[in-house]
Amino acid sequence: MKKISSIIILVLISLQSAAQDRYMVFFKDKNGTPYSTSSPQQFLSERAIQRRAKQNIPVTEEDLPVSPVYTALLEQMGVQVFYTTKWMNGVLVQMDNGQKSLVDNLEFVRATEYVGPDAPLSKSSSLTVQDNAGNIWNEDVTSLPQFTMHGIDEMHDFGLKGEGIIIGVFDDGFQNLGSIPAFNGLTQGNQLLYSFDFTRNTESVNNGRHHGTRVLSLMAANDEYYTGTAPNAKYILCATEAPGEYRIEEYNWLFAAEKADSAGVDIVNTSLGYSHGYSDPSMNYRPEQLNGATTVVTRAANIAASKGILLIVSAGNSGTVVSAPADSPYVLAVGAINEDGLLAGFSSRGTYTPDVFKPDVVAQGQSTLLISVEGTYLRQNGTSFSGPIISGFAAGIWQAYSGKTAAEMREIIRNSGDRASEPHQQFGFGVPNFLRVVQLLKQNTEGSASIFNAYPNPTQADLQIEVDEAFYGERIQIEIISAKGQLTRQVEFIPFGHRNPLTISLQENGVYFVRVITNRGASSRKIIKY
Structure with missing residues (x-):
């Protein structure tokens, strides 16, 4: 390793008024980490360890936290260090051009990547929130086509409401959760395990933005008139949308996924998508890069899936090729239909990922009834709202068939679709259904040795x-x-x-x-x- 004493002196005597930007700094190795794969309890929760053991997934060096020696050296240089990523072995920092030149020359640094300009962490924006407010709804909504088409009413009748399942929800913000009665079970009980706003570096996700509130209502809401798909699950909430439209948002998603993995999450729902439209056009992805293996967020999703997490992602609202990470072959990308089963015009479909149908499945994302930030019922449009229906649906199935792996769950949900025999490029495997899941798994186990x-x-x-x-x-x-x-x-x-x-x-x-x-x-x- 290079001596850095002279570097530190140069930095300390320099003025700190230079413009600073956000970068990812990637390390060549994890030398100096005090952790070992033989003692995973030091950096993974017991639940995360059990999830890996249940699915025969080994703890590898990829799971080890980054070297604290390297992050400490960056801090000594005056570089502001925020979040680390063990999966990609790097750290989010803020530094000026002079500091970047010095960091680039450090022996243990593999690469640096510009991900966004300096911006107050108290601000945030959303890349793919494309939905339209509807009218206030005042009638009894306990039985809705958006749920019954999937057999969620029967699933709930069997007592399958997500008990024992942890769902991570990554979005822009979750305003007013504490003041909406439908979330009392979540906020006043022990169902909300953890929340963090990666855009503001704070545990509160009550950040003025509320797309996440509406998404969450489709899973976690539970009042006299409205029951979400997984009202008894436990939740981890993460705000990952950053100021402006920069690639830092994808890395925020990565940081959230690693945190959720370490906490033992089972399912991750994300209604975010990335392809183009960045404030810095150089960050836009070319169409052929949406191939299931290239974008930052897709690579992060692929790693999360390899840890035994079931990822359910909204397909996107462009009406064209799905955005990332929906392009991953290891996530369930959810398109949007209306209550009559007709494809919504905005629902993204198709992919550049070889031999993969996208979306994987569809759910109601047109005129979907949900709970607004004011606590009223609204009908809104977007694959943002078809995705969480399937996430809660998956929680009930996994509760029922707790011995299944995440990979098996993906196939079970796909194969329960009404188009599973002939997948369609616009609908994927179609509308999954709980009773078809039961029948499918029953057929697969016929001839068992004993009752x-x-x-x-x-x-x-x-x-x-x-x-x-x-x-x-x-x-x-x-x-x-x-x-x-x-x-x-x-x-x-x-x-x-x-x-x-x-x-x-x-x-x-x-x-x-x-x-x-x-x-x-x-x-x-x-x-x-x-």
């Missing part, structure tokens, strides 16, 4: 009855029969992953027979309690 398993056996206390996945969603009957043939208990049960196994208490010691009856047959087990 159920009962354990521990012998038992001293409670008995766990675990029903085979082939019978998820079916109404089954469980009978507990004594050694004398007397029916001591009878239970009707509809199994899904979140309620499987079922716990049954056996009152007296002795021999019992457990009988599980389904529409396709019955099976029995002898149990001993002592």
Whole structure:
């Protein structure tokens, strides 16, 4: 490593009045990091570690935080350091041209990239918020085509409302969450786990912008008249939109994704998209770069997906090729239809990603009913609002089939679409549906060896009855029969992953027979309690 004492002296004696801009500084390695892949609990939450273990995803050097030695040296040079990225091994900084020249020559620096001018962190703007306010809605909205077309009403009837799932929502801001009654369950309970505004470097996302509030309502709202798709999930909220239209927004998304990953998030919903229209035209992407592997935000999404996160992304509102990161083959890009199933004219479709249909699926994004920043019901347009419908839908499915990986979830949702047999370049795999998911997975598990398993056996206390996945969603009957043939208990049960196994208490010691009856047959087990 080069000696930097002379560099520090030069910087310290220079005037700090020079114009400063935002840059990403990328490092060549992670030398000096105090962390090790053998001790992931030092930099990942237990939930994040469990998610990787469940999906057989190893913790690698990519997961290690950047070297604090390198960031400290930058700070000693007078460079303002903001957020680090372990996945891309870099740091967001603010510095002037003189400092940049010095940083470029540091031995441990691989590259620097201009991502935006200096701007007050209290300001923000949005790149792809393209929706239109509608009229206030005053009728009962507990059962809406925008939800029922996906079988979300049946999903909720089964008790699948996102319990046990963490959803990260990346948007521009979440104004007034604390004052809208429909969000009381979120803000007054323990469902809001974390929030951060990467544009202002503060934990509060109550930043005056409210596109995120409307997006969130489609998942998390829950009041007398309106229930979102995943009202019982837990949430992590991140504001990632920066002042002006600069590439720093894509890096903010990267920082948010890494934070969410470390916290153990399961699903990320993002209604943001990037391709062109930057304030600095040199940052615009050429059409052929929307190929699922080139843009900063798509590369970040690809890495997030490799960590076992399910990413659900709005396709975009240009009516042409989808924006990034919807171009990634590892995300579910969601297009927009109306309540009659007709494609919205603004819904983006098609991609330069080889052998990939985009959008992947569609949901109602035209005249979608949601809750506004004032707490009123509004109908609005945009793939921004079709995406969160699918995110909450996915949360319910993952709750039901908790053993699935993120990659399996992507395929399950795609294959439950009404066009899955013949994917269409405008609709993708079509409208996914919960009951089709149940039927699809039931077909995939036909011929299972047994209906159920009962354990521990012998038992001293409670008995766990675990029903085979082939019978998820079916109404089954469980009978507990004594050694004398007397029916001591009878239970009707509809199994899904979140309620499987079922716990049954056996009152007296002795021999019992457990009988599980389904529409396709019955099976029995002898149990001993002592």
